[in-house]
Amino acid sequence: MKFKIQHYIIILLITNLAFSQSVILESFGPSFNSPVEIKNSGDDRLFVVEKSGKIKILNQNGTVNSTPFLDIEDRVSTNANERGLLGLAFHPNYPENPFFFVNYTNNNGDTTISKFSVSSDEDIANDNETILLVIDQPYGNHNGGCINFGPDGNLYIGMGDGGSGGDPQNYSQNTGSLLGKMLRINVNSGAYSIPENNPYNDEIWSIGLRNPWKFSFDSLNGDLWIADVGQNEFEEINMIQGNPANINYGWRCYEGNEPYNMSGCPDDDDLTFPIATYSHYNSGDFKCSVTGGYIYRGNQISGLNGVYFFADYCSGEIGFLSKNDEDNWEMSLAFPNINGSWVSFGEDINGELYIASINGGIYKIVDAALSNNNIENISFNYFPNPFADKLEIQSDNSVDIKLYNLSGVLIKSYNSINNQTLDLSYLSSGTYILKINNYQYRKLIKK
Numbered sequence: 375m376k377f378k379i380q381h382y383i384i385i386l387l388i389t390n391l392a393f394s395q396s397v398i399l400e401s402f403g404p405s406f407n408s409p410v411e412i413k414n415s416g417d418d419r420l421f422v423v424e425k426s427g428k429i430k431i432l433n434q435n436g437t438v439n440s441t442p443f444l445d446i447e448d449r450v451s452t453n454a455n456e457r458g459l460l461g462l463a464f465h466p467n468y469p470e471n472p473f474f475f476v477n478y479t480n481n482n483g484d485t486t487i488s489k490f491s492v493s494s495d496e497d498i499a500n501d502n503e504t505i506l507l508v509i510d511q512p513y514g515n516h517n518g519g520c521i522n523f524g525p526d527g528n529l530y531i532g533m534g535d536g537g538s539g540g541d542p543q544n545y546s547q548n549t550g551s552l553l554g555k556m557l558r559i560n561v562n563s564g565a566y567s568i569p570e571n572n573p574y575n576d577e578i579w580s581i582g583l584r585n586p587w588k589f590s591f592d593s594l595n596g597d598l599w600i601a602d603v604g605q606n607e608f609e610e611i612n613m614i615q616g617n618p619a620n621i622n623y624g625w626r627c628y629e630g631n632e633p634y635n636m637s638g639c640p641d642d643d644d645l646t647f648p649i650a651t652y653s654h655y656n657s658g659d660f661k662c663s664v665t666g667g668y669i670y671r672g673n674q675i676s677g678l679n680g681v682y683f684f685a686d687y688c689s690g691e692i693g694f695l696s697k698n699d700e701d702n703w704e705m706s707l708a709f710p711n712i713n714g715s716w717v718s719f720g721e722d723i724n725g726e727l728y729i730a731s732i733n734g735g736i737y738k739i740v741d742a743a744l745s746n747n748n749i750e751n752i753s754f755n756y757f758p759n760p761f762a763d764k765l766e767i768q769s770d771n772s773v774d775i776k777l778y779n780l781s782g783v784l785i786k787s788y789n790s791i792n793n794q795t796l797d798l799s800y801l802s803s804g805t806y807i808l809k810i811n812n813y814q815y816r817k818l819i820k821k
Contacts, residue, residue: 397675397739399714403436405734408458410519412720412728412736415464415474419497420722422736425458426450427478431497432736444476444490444499451479453514456537460519465561466527469496475506475529475561477521485509485517487531489561506559506566507577509552513537516585516603520666524558524617525596528569530579531557532586532600540605540635541626546582547639549574554625556580556589556600573620582623582645588666588718591617593725601666601684602648605629607655609664610648611684611695621646650695650705652686662688667719672726675741683727683739685716692716692729754810760819763799767791776809777818 411423412432420432427447431439452458461477468474472492480486487507491500511517516534524530535541535554546554558579559566572579585603592599598617602610608630612623623646627639630651639645654661667683682695682703698704714731721727727739755768767775775788777798785806788796801820808816 397678397741399729399737400740402728402736402738403432403438406430406730406736407734408732409718409730409734409736410458410460410732411462411718412730413462413464414721414723415468417723420720420728421462422730423459423462425460426452427459429459429462429476429499439497441498443497444501446476446478446501446503449478449480451481451483454483456515456517456519457483460517461521463521463523463529466523473561474499475521477519477531479511479517480508483514484511485533487521504565506561507531509533511536512543518583518586520586520588522589522591524591524598526569527560527562528558529561529566530589530598531559531577532583532589533557534585535583535625541584544626544638546584546625547622547627549578549581552577554581554583556583556586571619579619580621580623582621582625582627584625584629586666587663590666590668590719590721592669593671593721594669597669599666599669599682601664603663604654605634607653608632608651609654609661609686611650611664611666611682612646612648614646623648649703652693652705660688661686661691665716665718667729668721668727670725670727672724674724674726675739683719685719685729687715687717687732690714690716756808756816756818760821761798762821763797765796765798765818767794767796769793773811778807778809779804
């Protein structure tokens with residue numbers, strides 16, 4: 375059995391960037407069980423990781439395969455909020471090299487990095503694994519979880535500081551521990567090997583991280599972007615061009631740019647500070663935990679190439695980093711009306727972006743098409759706006775219109791209309807969205 379896509383939208387108006395751009399979140403498939411990761415394997419399929427231990431295939435038509443790609447629930451512990459099956463990475467030469475890698479918390483509560491292979495059926499994996507690394511976790515939180523292959527072909531593993539609060543054992547600054555680090559291993563040599571230019575003759579690539587829940591590589595230039603979850607007040611985003619070795623991102627000495635615990639810390643000149651931070655108490659809803667995303671390199675959203683997407687778990691806001699006229703990164707964090715506890719972004723084979731909420735929703739980020747991009751050239755008008763009870767529609771051609779509220783719920787459909795008056799007196803005062811011919815979106819306000 376396959377599940378049909380549910381159609382509803384959520385509007386995002388990006389007005390704080392150096393340019394103005396409108397995009398929407400469009401529902402993409404059914405609800406999942408606590409999705410925490412979205413990956414592609416080099417084709418049109420999306421692989422959705424559920425925290426309980428399953429990986430499911432989401433097809434481009436919005437259906438989900440009835441048989442999971444992988445089910446290892448018997449090996450995965452979810453007995454703490456930040457534990458579970460957390461990360462997925464396909465080999466760069468997949469499926470010619472038919473292996474993929476996962477990061478999960480085992481039944482002892484420890485981080486486990488394992489290798490699996492696909493079966494003769496491309497939609498179902500073999501469930502026997504080769505365990506590469508098991509890393510002791512002293513507490514139930516700050517497990518990191520994200521894994522990705524870098525442009526160098528090595529596997530990168532984001533490790534949290536081991537948990538509790540404040541890194542009480544100072545694992546992040548201790549190069550004798552794998553906690554609080556970005557690890558890098560070569561999976562093409564035996565079970566795995568240490569790349570020769572790792573700076574400490576072990577798996578460590580960089581240090582000084584608190585909980586790098588999500589990180590990604592820019593598909594254009596290979597820059598590494600790390601969103602590191604904050605301690606008391608500040609969330610931070612780190613980026614170093616070219617991803618050099620032996621970077622110290624500063625935790626627990628600093629939280630963002632603010633001193634936290636300076637005992638035994640190196641000089642500031644030896645630390646790399648974030649390119650952007652935000653406070654939990656900035657304008658808008660309370661914020662608590664940054665979810666890193668991707669630099670947008672797709673083709674379907676005009677004007678957003680090179681913009682970095684991120685989100686906050688508590689406020690439901692989606693954020694953007696874009697270059698201003700002085701070539702500096704400028705942050706926008708908005709849209710608190712969006713209902714979602716955002717835990718992961720995803721990127722498809724074409725560079726288009728998706729976002730997942732822990733409560734189950736998967737959404738595609740698409741252009742709101744306020745211009746006539748990618749649609750037939752029609753003349754469409756509606757007035758007055760704001761309106762009282764009636765809305766005049768004028769169009770050279772017949773159009774189909776769907777009316778949504780801002781929660782994304784479809785209110786009513788109007789088919790094959792052109793010059794017509796719509797009686798909308800039944801609507802309450804507020805803001806609504808018109809969807810025209812399944813491509814264009816218009817904002818509508820009732821007085």
